[in-house]
Amino acid sequence: MKKLVVLSGAGMSQESGLKTFRDMGGLWENYDVTEVATPEAWHKDPSLVLRFYNERRKQLFAAEPNGGHFGIAELEKWFDVHVVTQNVDNLHERAGSTKVLHLHGELMKARSTVDPFLVYELDHWALDPGDLCEKGSQLRPHIVWFGEGVPEIPRAIKVVQQADILVVIGTSLAVYPAASLVNYVKRNTPVFVIDPNRPEVYNENVSYIEKKAELGVRILKEKLEKLK
Structure with a gap:
């Protein structure tokens, strides 16, 4: 074969x-996508980053x-x-x-911020502040952000x-x-x-x-x- x-x-x-980043005109709710899809954005405002990916996840749930x-x-x-x-x-x-x-990366997965090998499947669209891995650390989207290695x-x-x-x-x-x-x-x-x-x-x-x-x-x- x-x-x-x-x-x-x-x-x-x-x-x-x-929607692609190009469809968004590079913007999401007047934020440049680089402000919500970089390690720097995560350190500056993790709640904003989580909300951005929650919206994308919600969109995915409605898509076929x-x-x-x-x-x-x-x-x-x-x-x-x-x-x-x-x-x-x-x-x-x-x-x-x-x-x-x-x-x-994968939108329907989250991973630990202290152990990159701890990856979790999501069965819902919301990933919020206070959602922790088994080591007690905040979960982040399992996404390769701008500026990160692939x-x-x-x-x-x-x-x-x-x-x-x-x-x-x-x-x-x-x-x-x-x-x-x-x-x-x-x-x-x-x-x-x-x-x-x-x-x-x-x-x-x-x-x-x-x-x-x-x-x-x-x-x-x-x-x-x-x-x-």
């Missing part, structure tokens, strides 16, 4: 109604996976599919994808290096280090890029599908029929 690796970004979830998410999950019938996503939502998993690597990058590189087919969906390829992942694909590996804005990928085997995620994945599935 061929290994198909999907790199997904914000455009993947946009059709499910999830779209046809693009379901289409990627259905490809597991024919391929060994691995999703590497920049998205912090759980829509890939809810659509049925079984191998999902989140580069920038610990899953080495694992993502290994996944991409093993790809027989690479699919890039809904990402401008402008956010590093995630954008660098396309450079690790083996030579002669087919690369499909789904995005109406056509981000440039410097690869001789690239095919562009200049559509949004849902329609783009439908077209992709037709093209992949020949590569099964």
Whole structure:
């Protein structure tokens, strides 16, 4: 079974109604997003940061996976599919994808502020001041903030290096280090890029599908029929 690796970004979830930082114009309630999504913001005003992520979690609870998410999950019938996503939502998993690597953390998880290995699943949208880990420390969103390292990058590189087919969906390829992942694909590996804005990928085997995620994945599935 061929290994198909999907790199997904914000455009993947946009059709499910999830707002991106770009949709917000870089602002949330007149706060620059960097004021609510950085370690400095957390130290300055943790209550504000928690409220920002509570609002995003509440939005996620109201959202459903779209046809693009379901289409990627259905490809597991024919391929060994691995999703590497920049998205912090759980829509890939809810659509049925079984191998999902989140580069920038997960909205439906919280972690200890004294022990990064203490990570907890959330089954509700609220994470508030006074919610503590088992060591008595305040819980924070399990998110990679601006200015923090991306610990899953080495694992993502290994996944991409093993790809027989690479699919890039809904990402401008402008956010590093995630954008660098396309450079690790083996030579002669087919690369499909789904995005109406056509981000440039410097690869001789690239095919562009200049559509949004849902329609783009439908077209992709037709093209992949020949590569099964």
